[in-house]
Amino acid sequence: MTTISSTSTSAFYTTASAQLASLQQEVDSVDNSISTGNQFTTASQDPEAAAQMRMLQLQDTEASADTASSNAASASLQLADSTMTSMINDINQARELTTQAATGTLTDAERASIGTQIAQIQSNMISLANTRDANGNALFGGGVSGDAYTTDASGNVTYVGAATSPTLPIGGGQTVQTGVTGPEVLDMTDASGNQTNVINTLGALASALQTGGSSAQSAASSALTSLSNGLDAVTTAQTVIGSREAWLSLNAQNQSAASTARATEESQVGDTDVSTAAIKLQELTTALQASQACFVRLSSLSLFNDLGS
Amino acid sequence: MSSNLLSIAASGAAAAEIALDITGQNIANATTQGYVRRSANDVEVASASSWSTANDISLSGVTVSGVVRNADPFLQTEARNTASNTAGAGATVSGLTDVETAVEDSGVFTAIGTFQTSLTTLEQNPTDTSSRATVLQDGQTMASAFQIAAQGLASTQSGLQGEVGSGVSQINTLASQLATINSQLSASSGGASANPAITTSDRASLMDQRDSLLDQISQFGNVATTIQTDGSVNVNLGGVSGPPLVTGGTTNTLTATTNADGTETLMVGNATVSLGGGSLAGNQSALTTLGQISGKLDSLAASIATTVNTQQAQGSDLDGNSGAPLFSGTTAATLTMATTDPSAIATAAAGSAAGSSDSTNLTALTSAIGTLGPASTMNDILTQVSGAVQSATTTQTTLQTLSSAAAASLSAEAGVDLNTEAVNLVQFQQAFEASGKVMQTASDIFTAIYNLTGT
Numbered sequence: 001m002t003t004i005s006s007t008s009t010s011a012f013y014t015t016a017s018a019q020l021a022s023l024q025q026e027v028d029s030v031d032n033s034i035s036t037g038n039q040f041t042t043a044s045q046d047p048e049a050a051a052q053m054r055m056l057q058l059q060d061t062e063a064s065a066d067t068a069s070s071n072a073a074s075a076s077l078q079l080a081d082s083t084m085t086s087m088i089n090d091i092n093q094a095r096e097l098t099t100q101a102a103t104g105t106l107t108d109a110e111r112a113s114i115g116t117q118i119a120q121i122q123s124n125m126i127s128l129a130n131t132r133d134a135n136g137n138a139l140f141g142g143g144v145s146g147d148a149y150t151t152d153a154s155g156n157v158t159y160v161g162a163a164t165s166p167t168l169p170i171g172g173g174q175t176v177q178t179g180v181t182g183p184e185v186l187d188m189t190d191a192s193g194n195q196t197n198v199i200n201t202l203g204a205l206a207s208a209l210q211t212g213g214s215s216a217q218s219a220a221s222s223a224l225t226s227l228s229n230g231l232d233a234v235t236t237a238q239t240v241i242g243s244r245e246a247w248l249s250l251n252a253q254n255q256s257a258a259s260t261a262r263a264t265e266e267s268q269v270g271d272t273d274v275s276t277a278a279i280k281l282q283e284l285t286t287a288l289q290a291s292q293a294c295f296v297r298l299s300s301l302s303l304f305n306d307l308g309s
Numbered sequence: 310m311s312s313n314l315l316s317i318a319a320s321g322a323a324a325a326e327i328a329l330d331i332t333g334q335n336i337a338n339a340t341t342q343g344y345v346r347r348s349a350n351d352v353e354v355a356s357a358s359s360w361s362t363a364n365d366i367s368l369s370g371v372t373v374s375g376v377v378r379n380a381d382p383f384l385q386t387e388a389r390n391t392a393s394n395t396a397g398a399g400a401t402v403s404g405l406t407d408v409e410t411a412v413e414d415s416g417v418f419t420a421i422g423t424f425q426t427s428l429t430t431l432e433q434n435p436t437d438t439s440s441r442a443t444v445l446q447d448g449q450t451m452a453s454a455f456q457i458a459a460q461g462l463a464s465t466q467s468g469l470q471g472e473v474g475s476g477v478s479q480i481n482t483l484a485s486q487l488a489t490i491n492s493q494l495s496a497s498s499g500g501a502s503a504n505p506a507i508t509t510s511d512r513a514s515l516m517d518q519r520d521s522l523l524d525q526i527s528q529f530g531n532v533a534t535t536i537q538t539d540g541s542v543n544v545n546l547g548g549v550s551g552p553p554l555v556t557g558g559t560t561n562t563l564t565a566t567t568n569a570d571g572t573e574t575l576m577v578g579n580a581t582v583s584l585g586g587g588s589l590a591g592n593q594s595a596l597t598t599l600g601q602i603s604g605k606l607d608s609l610a611a612s613i614a615t616t617v618n619t620q621q622a623q624g625s626d627l628d629g630n631s632g633a634p635l636f637s638g639t640t641a642a643t644l645t646m647a648t649t650d651p652s653a654i655a656t657a658a659a660g661s662a663a664g665s666s667d668s669t670n671l672t673a674l675t676s677a678i679g680t681l682g683p684a685s686t687m688n689d690i691l692t693q694v695s696g697a698v699q700s701a702t703t704t705q706t707t708l709q710t711l712s713s714a715a716a717a718s719l720s721a722e723a724g725v726d727l728n729t730e731a732v733n734l735v736q737f738q739q740a741f742e743a744s745g746k747v748m749q750t751a752s753d754i755f756t757a758i759y760n761l762t763g764t
Binding site for chain 1: 339
């Protein structure tokens with residue numbers, strides 16, 4: 001009696017309990033993934049997917065900072081844009097006045113009055129050039145705190161801001177300059193070919209008209225050309241700002257498309273496919289019930305039940 | 310010599326009774342751990358014919374020569390080795406899972422991302438004090454996350470080292486118990502039969518204990534065993550080429566030494582033990598991985614601190630001073646913020662005046678961190694850990710299957726099946742009753758002959 005084909009009684013119980021426990025564990029795991037909505041509870045269930053999910057979530061965080069930067073840049077550029085529109089209006093008004101002053105029929109007193117108005121426009125331009133951005137820094141000063149231009153005793157202005165405007169990363173490896181510097185907007189060439197800026201040109205014109213005399217009319221005539229150059233300078237700068245705003249909006253669209261793509265990928269990689277999981281759960285519970293029924297039936301099969309009856 | 314029907318019947322009844330006893334013993338021990346199914350070894354007793362009477366019939370019944378212990382040494386070794394490997398894989402999985410939890414739950418990855426994002430946000434307005442304070446706060450959070458990870462790893466490490474220590478003392482206790490059993494087996498070997506499977510009932514019980522001790526030792530470390538003719542066993546730890554742990558009645562002590570890198574070296578005497586299975590092997594392997602992960606975390610923490618501090622030194626802070634280091638510490642456990650002053654972040658180019666809104670150095674800093682790629686490095690570390698857990702789990706599942714199969718075939722051979730015992734019970738009861746019938750017949754024959762002579 002050394003050959004045995006059947007398994008031992010203790011092995012039957014050990015195997016049955018191991019099989020039932022393993023099925024129960026699978027049911028728990030599927031149940032967990034359905035109730036949490038996540039396919040994985042620990043990274044080791046699928047290291048590759050977990051690594052992908054981490055990087056996607058990191059990109060989401062970075063993208064939210066990039067969007068904030070993009071919005072800040074956009075706000076700053078819009079402010080610059082509308083400020084430059086005011087500047088253009090001022091210059092146009094100055095040109096109209098200068099055209100009047102250039103006609104020979106005006107008296108000195110009338111020219112002096114026009115000069116006063118132009119002086120008013122000049123001071124208006126100075127305050128526009130020293131506009132602050134949302135952070136309280138000079139809008140046309142390359143982001144420096146305080147004013148972009150200082151005014152000396154004789155009314156001439158000097159640029160004291162940074163040489164370049166600050167740049168901000170706006171996502172996707174792209175950067176944008178959040179503004180333009182004063183010289184980029186206001187620097188111009190006057191009628192005689194000298195390098196100057198719009199504010200000083202207005203200042204010189206205003207004082208020439210207020211002084212009066214024969215030179216006042218010729219100053220007004222040459223100032224017409226100069227102001228036209230100044231208008232070109234500001235308009236050009238405004239075009240640059242406009243194209244930057246367009247670029248920002250295009251980039252924002254790209255970022256938003258990328259963000260949607262990321263969300264889709266995150267969902268594919270990490271979310272539970274509920275219908276598949278539900279079917280799997282049904283399959284597993286059926287198997288578990290069958291195994292339990294099987295165990296009860298088999299364990300009740302003992303030869304001892306039939307002995308002696 | 311003539312036969313004696315009555316004594317033949319008596320021997321048959323005695324043998325059937327012993328067989329019933331053994332069946333009862335098997336049923337009683339059906340669930341006893343390590344019990345190997347017994348059966349009686351019946352031998353026919355027949356006297357040799359004498360030279361003068363050819364074809365003489367001289368039958369003397371049956372005798373029980375001993376107890377058969379139905380253990381196949383090959384199956385036992387197979388079951389023991391696969392169980393040892395499974396225990397090793399289980400210990401690896403549990404150790405590595407602790408490592409995974411320590412590194413992942415610390416939130417280092419998220420904290421690195423948040424720190425980088427706060428630097429990006431600072432670029433929108435480099436002079437803003439609250440943005441600067443956020444950068445410092447997120448830097449501190451990142452440093453704390455590194456510290457938490459390092460603490461988690463350190464406690465996992467000491468836990469694993471403790472497991473190695475207790476495993477070693479368990480092996481030593483079990484080895485000395487095995488040596489005692491060996492001595493008893495040697496002492497009782499006088500009655501051992503030529504066939505090692507047939508033995509006395511008390512030696513069978515000693516052999517059960519011997520095999521059970523071997524199973525327990527191999528749960529901690531894989532062993533190679535050599536069964537001697539007297540039933541005692543010699544054990545080599547870590548396989549056939551490993552140092553001897555138990556030789557007959559003597560044992561060698563196993564010791565564990567903690568190395569500088571936190572791993573454990575096992576020695577028997579002066580010989581190093583290299584384990585291929587058992588929970589100690591699993592602990593050792595988890596400790597090795599833990600050391601690697603811990604080293605990588607340290608170098609990541611150090612590289613972040615160095616990159617930030619180097620770039621700081623090349624810029625000018627909000628007060629117009631040259632940038633001082635933001636981080637101190639060179640390991641994950643010691644990384645901390647060196648300052649709590651928001652103006653200490655050197656965002657402007659070197660030599661800039663106080664309050665400068667220049668962001669040259671901040672842009673350089675974010676770009677330097679971007680080049681360093683700490684989040685991506687951390688992602689690699691996390692992937693390495695979780696990959697190690699996954700592969701260890703797969704190995705464990707495979708080994709578990711092998712081990713279950715080996716245990717099932719051993720159990721089929723050596724375990725007690727109650728249905729078989731029920732059949733045996735009926736069979737031996739019938740044999741006993743049949744022997745009684747033979748006695749009755751012998752008595753009837755005797756009476757018949759007696760009556761013949763009496764009249």
